[in-house]
Amino acid sequence: MSNLRLKILQSLLRVEEGSYSNLLLNSELKKIKDQRDKSLFTEIFYGVIRNKLYLDFIIDNYSKTPLVKMDKEVLMGLRIGVYQLFFLDKVPARAAIYESVEAVKTILPNSKKGAVSFTNGVLRNINRQHDKLALPAKAKNPEKYLSVKYSYPIWMVNKFVQQYGFESAETILNAGNKRSEVTYRHNSLKMTEKEFFQLLKADGIEYEKTFLDSFFRLKKINNPAATQVFKKGGAYIQGTSAGLASLLLDVKEGMQVLDLAAAPGGKTTHLAEIMNNTGEITALDISQHRLNLVSDNLSRLGVTNVNLKIADAAKYEDDKKYDRILADLPCSGLGLISSKPEIKWEKDRSVIRKMADLQYRILNNNLSKLKKNGQLLYSTCTLTREENQDLIERILQENSDFKLMDLNIKLNEISSLTIENKNKYLELLPGEVDSEGFFFALLKKVESD
Known part of the structure; x- marks a missing residue:
């Protein structure tokens, strides 16, 4: 068990250094044979990342040593221990403390025995007195309260409260802390829906329907990339909000389509499936x-x-004119926190402006590539006005030959999603919709070149 906590500690330190949590987790789980250990590793690993600020708040309340003066291994070991004490009822407190301390002891050199004793002392102190812990007063400082309770950086809390109000912001924050679920998109290019279901059944995979016909939420799946249906090409792992993009673009067989940021290929392959492998999709990415x-x-x-x-x-140059353009562009990613919780800690305010500038340059460079009556779908997986509504308003003001199309009618045609939307664009908020946070705007070229 102590070896498991050690592996978790080492993995979390790698995430702090910039590793992607989902890729790292998948790599580590392949090395673990026992299913219970796999589940515990996943729970603690993602739990610590999601709740880092809250865990640090607890540690800071019970430690005389400031967090910034602790060894990174000690602080991470404390987070692992505190997470188990506060969130995992099935792990005895004694075991949580012992295993966390042993992990710190193993990773630190012998010269740091004092740090090991410190870790043990802080965890025991927290265990004795954790009932006395109080959150910041909600009435006195509501944003600080949300920041600590849901473990989000204060700038992000302020941004959500400013844009959506306190109640909706709290809903978004809470939804972001829930573990994201795995969704398969059935790929009809490789097999029928009947064959798709047969393979799911053969692997004992339970599923439920979503608000999109060809998307199915999986229950209790250990490795969604190891199933028969996935290996045979009958399934792609893709969230329902992301799946909306290709459907909202309304492509037809034989069309010429430009995909401006294709990797890793979820929307590109979905477009190809809808087009039944006809026409041509030109798919760009900056990285080989x-x-x-x-x-x-x-x-x-x-x-x-x-x-x-x-x-x-x-900067892409192309004399060709396209029927459709998919502009699913790089963004700050604030709608994907449930699946990539490290986004909370990797981003700051500056990334919003940088992304908005990049998005504007990409759109500005490619609007002229659209045919008359052609359509461009702009989409992001983030929740900032600068990257979404404000950007689209700027594009429309500067380009009189484009108009904003109403997505509500199309949404009703392609999904069972029911949301109150008074705008022509579509914004999906985590917690209000059982999916990732996304923004969509459909632009149509209305004048001749």
């Missing part, structure tokens, strides 16, 4: 490594109508 991921997915899913190009979409 990322294009290789797209290529792998094209091969597994049986897609044959995609032309991959390594290119910077903000």
Whole structure:
């Protein structure tokens, strides 16, 4: 068990250094044979990342040593221990403390025995007195209260409260702390829906319907990339909000489509499936490594109508005119916190402006590539006005030959989603919709070139 906590500690330190949590977790789980250990590793690993600020708040209340003066290994060991004490009822307090201390003891050199004793003392103190812990007063400082309770940086809390109000902000924050669920998109290019269901049943996988017909939420799946249906190309792992993009773009067979930021290929392959491998999709990405991921997915899913190009979409030149353009662009990612909780700690306010500037340059460079009456779908997986509503308003003000289309009618046609939306664009908020946070705006070119 102590070895498991050690592996968790080492993995969490790697996330702090910039590793992607989902990729790192998948890699570590492959090394663990016991299913209970897999589940415990996942629970503590993601639990610590999601609740880091709250855990630090607790530690800071019971430690005389400031957090900034602690060894990084000690602080992470304390977080692991505190998470178990506060969130895992099935782990005895004695075991939680002992295993966490042993992990710190193993990772630190012998010269740091004092740090090990310190870790043990702080955890025991917290265990004795944790009932006395009080959150910041909600009435006195509501945003600080939300920040600590839901473990989000204060700037992000302020942003959500400013845009959506206190109640909706709290809903978003709470939803972001819930573990994201795995969703399969059935790929009809490789198999019928009947065959898809048969393979799910053969692997003993339970599922439930979502608000999109071809998307199914899986229950208790250990490794969604190891199933028969996935290996045979009948399924792609894709969230329902992300799945809306290809459907809202309303592509038809035989069309010419430009995908401005294709990797890893979820929306690209979905477009190809809807088009039944007809026409042509020109799919761009700035990174050859990322294009290789797209290529792998094209091969597994049986897609044959995609032309991959390594290119910077903000500078891409092309005399061709397209029927449809998918602009699912790089963003701050604040709608994906449930699946990538490290986003909370990796981002700051400056990234919003940087992303908005990049998004503007990409759109500005590619609007002219659309045919008359052609359509461009702009989408992001974030929740900031600067990257969404404000950007689209600016584009429309500067380009009189484009108009904003109403997405509500199309949404009703392609999904069972029922939301109150008084706008022509579509914004999905975590907690209000059982999916990721996303923004969509559909632009149509209305005048001749």
